[in-house]
Amino acid sequence: GAVVSQHPSRVICKSGTSVKIECRSLDFQATTMFWYRQFPKQSLMLMATSNEGSKATYEQGVEKDKFLINHASLTLSTLTVTSAHPEDSSFYICSALDSPEQYFGPGTRLTVT
């Protein structure tokens, strides 16, 4: 099946710094990718839909200036958490659409100290 990778798998950063997370579709092209956030023992919450070559669509309540999404190619989307704070610590998961299915990456554990 289709494979989606994320990098890094785990990152620790200091409060106030920015962190970039990459999501790649390895064996297919994805015009649409999704970014989710998963809190401990909770479900995946969709943050935004990333569309290649255009602006991302953010879900209600998600700060677009804080969570910058760039989808510059058909195989790569990036999520940058700007000016990270401890409350941004979470598990971030991306998925790539190979219609009609979504394929999920392994996730990135972000810890902000």
Place this chain on the structure above:
Amino acid sequence: AQSVSQHNHHVILSEAASLELGCNYSYGGTVNLFWYVQYPGQHLQLLLKYFSGDPLVKGIKGFEAEFIKSKFSFNLRKPSVQWSDTAEYFCAVKTGGYNKLIFGAGTRLAVHP
């Protein structure tokens, strides 16, 4: 707004017991339905999906699910669980031609040998 409810948050079973996990959604139109599994430390994997046709869907690893439109339900079943089925299970819905998935809260299944 569309929502997905998973009634069992935590299920504990012995090996060989039968499993049924409930999933209900709120949306009156056309839906695509999914069950995903997340094994400890691994990424989300698709167990099975329903798009149309036979409402009884068979997936991987002996799982099946039945779509009952009148009950807005898509319950997951397995006749005999194994220790290796210990994981978290997520029901998800895609509605109205949109690509984004709405996830339930998840059910954590623990199977004891």
